[in-house]
Amino acid sequence: MADLAVFYEHPQWFAPLFAALDRHGVDYVAIPIQDHVFDPADPTPPAPVILNRLAMSSFLRQEEHALFYSMAALGHWQSLGARVINGPGVLAYDTNKARQLSLFHAAGLAIPTTRAAHRREDALRLAGEIGYPVIVKVNVGGSGSGVVRYDSAEELAAAIADDSVPMGVDGVLLVQDYVPARDARVIRCEVLAGRLLYALALDGAGSTFDLCPADVCMVDKPSITISAFTPPPEITAAVERVAAMSGLDVGGIEYMVDERDGVPRFYDLNALSNFVAKPLEVLGYDPHDNLVEFLKGEIVSQRRIAA
Template sequence: MPELAILYEHPLWFEPLFAALDAHGIDHVRIPVGDHAFDPAASPPPAPVIFNRVAMSSFLREPEHPLYYSMALLDHWRGQGATILNGPEVMAVDSNKARQLSLLQRLGLATPRTRVVHRAADLPRAAEEIGYPLLVKANVGGSGAGIMRFDSEAELAAVVAAGEAPNSVDRVLLVQEAIPARDGVIWRIETLGGRFLYAIKVDGAGQFDLCPADACDDDRGTPIAMTAFEPPAEIVAGAERVANAMGMDVGGVEVMVDERDGTAKFYDINALSNFVARPTEVLGWDPHDRLVAWLKDRIAEAQA
C-alpha cells in the first residue's frame, strides 16, 4: 500500500506537489475524484494518510461537481482508520462563506458587515441594512465565482427582478459591504499545520476572480502582481487561530485593510492552497518542500 494518497479534482494545479513528492521519494497514489465511486460497506482507504485537494471551485468545471461526494468519501475513509488531512469538517467550512464569517466573528476577528439569506427576493431587504456599495456573493464560491457589486438600490432591484442575481449551489446568498481596500490589495496568509507559512500581497482587490497559483494565470494575459511580506503579528495570530479552530491542516486566510478606518477585515478562508505562482521568485523558496516535510511527519505518525 502507498504511504500517501492525494484526492484531487483539477488536472493541473497539483503538478508541483506531485513533482515534490516524487523528488522526496514519497510513495503515493494520485486519485482523481471525477469518476470515483465507493461502497459504504467496503472501499478501504487507499493509503494510511489521505491529503484532500478538492477545490471549492470544482462546481465551475463540472455541473455534477464532487464537493459533497468528497465529504462523504473522506468521512468514510476516516471511519475506516485513515488519517485525513483537510478532512470533511474542513470542507464543510471551506464551502460555506456564511459559516466562515460566523467562525471569524467567534474568534474575535473583524469581518465585513454581512447579511445571509436564502431567497433572491430577500436581497433588497438585506441590502437596506448594509447600505451601498455592496457585494452579493454565492455562499459556495471559488475563484471569485458568484459575486456581483451593486452601487445602488435600483441596480440590485433590476437584477433581482430579471432573475439574474448570483446563484449558489446550496441556495444561500450573502449581502456584504464593499470594503475599500487600502492600496487596492488583499493579504493572503498561508498556514501549514496550524502555523504561519508565508504571506503575500495580491493586487486587484476590486476584482473577484483572484487566485495566486500558476494555473489561475493562464487566461488573464497579465499575471496578477504578488509580493511577499511580513504581516503584523496580530494578523498572523488571527490566521493561526482560524486554522486551528477549523482543523485546517493546510490553507489560506484572506484579509483586506479597510481604507476608511485602517481595520484589518478577515473575509475569506481557502483550504485549497496550491501556493503562489513562481514561488522562488516571489518568496525566495518553495513552500512545497516544507509541505512535503510536514507530510512525511504525518505519515510517520500514522505508521507509529
C-alpha cells in the same frame, strides 16, 4: 497499499505537488475525484494518510460537481482511522462562506457587514440595511465566481427581477458591504500544520474577485501583482487561531484593511493551497517541499499508530 493518497480534482493545478512528491521519493497514489466512487461498507481506506485537494471551484468545471460527495468519501475514510489532511471538519467551513464569517467573528476578528439569506427577493431589503455599494455572493464559491457588485437599489432590483442575482449550489446567498481595500490590496496568509507558512500581498485586487495566486490562475489576471508580505504579529496570531479553530491543516486565510477605518477585515478561508506562482522568485523557496515534509511526518505518525 501506498503511504499517501492524493484526492484531487483539477488536472493541471497539482503537477508541482506531484513533482515534489516524486522528488522526495514518497510512495503515493493519485485519485482523480471526477470518476471516483466508493463503497460505504468498504473497511479499507486507499492509504493511511489522505491529502484532500478538492477545489471549491470544481462546480465550475463539471455539471456533476463533487463537493458534497467528497465530504462523504473523506468522512468514510476518516472514520476508518485514516489521517485525512483537510478533512470533513474544515470542509464544512470551506463549503460555507457564512460559516467562515461566523468563525472569524468567534475568533475575535472583524468581518465585512454581511447578511445571509436563502431567497433572492430578500437581497434588496438586506442591501438597504447595509447600504450601497454591496456585493452579493454565493455561499459556495471558487475562483471569484458568483460575486457581483451593485451600486444602487435600482440596479439590484433589476437583477432580482430578471433572476441574475447570484445563487449558489446550496441555495444560500450573502449580501455584504463592499469594503474598499486600502491600496487595493488583499493579504493571503498560507497556513501549514497550524502555523503561518508565508503571506502574500495581492495588489490591484480591486480589478477582480478571482485572487487565486497560483501559476494556472494568473494567466488571465495581468493586473494583479504578487509579493511576499510579513503580517504584523497580531495578524499572525489571529490566522493561527482560526486555523486551530477550524481544523485547517494547509490552506489560505484572506483579509484586507478597510480604507475607511483602517480595520483588518477577514472574509475568506480556503482549504486548498496551490501556493504561489514562481515561488522561488516571490518567496525564495518552494513551499511544496514544506508540504511534502509535513506529509512525510504524518506518514511516520500513522505508521507508529498502526504498529
